[in-house]
Amino acid sequence: MAEKVERFGVSLPKELLADLDHLVRERGYKNRSKALADCVRNQLFKESVDEVECIGAITFIYDHEVPHIMEEINQIQHHTRGIITSSHVHLEGHLCAETVFMKSMASSIRHLSDRIGSLRGVKVVRTALLPAQVR
Structure with a gap:
């Protein structure tokens, strides 16, 4: 079953957006949303990793x-x-x-x-x- 998602807007500095687009291309993501979701997951994991x-x-x-x-x-x-x-x-x-x-x-x-x-x-x-x- 597909995971339910919520849409929201994100404002980024132009250079950071260019870096995100580069990441999307280099890693073969289908879209920015998947790349951002992975970044958020990784950061949350790093912050709570001991527990x-x-x-x-x-x-x-x-x-x-x-x-x-x-x-x-x-x-x-x-x-x-x-x-x-x-x-x-x-x-x-x-x-x-x-x-x-x-x-x-x-x-x-x-x-x-x-x-x-x-x-x-x-x-x-x-x-x-x-x-x-x-x-």
Whole structure:
């Protein structure tokens, strides 16, 4: 069923409108309304992210030859609620990449990311959060 929408007018400075039109073209939006709705959703999500249930992907690269690193990563994951799955990839040399997918409050996902990132041997960590429910 189609989502019910309300129409309203928006006044923007000329340069900002040009930027919006550029965004619409670059991202392939069918119209400005969809682009603006996505911008509003993203901003509302950013402002309430700690209190929102999210789907998170924590991707990190680590040196598997650092003593006990794999056991520590495994231990942390086994004691964390909300993990859905993880995927492990062998990179060149001693490096491995892993992505952990999780459904939990954003603060819990960030906490896991911080714990993993603090381990000796972890080279880089990136976390992506998306709201589990979208309006």
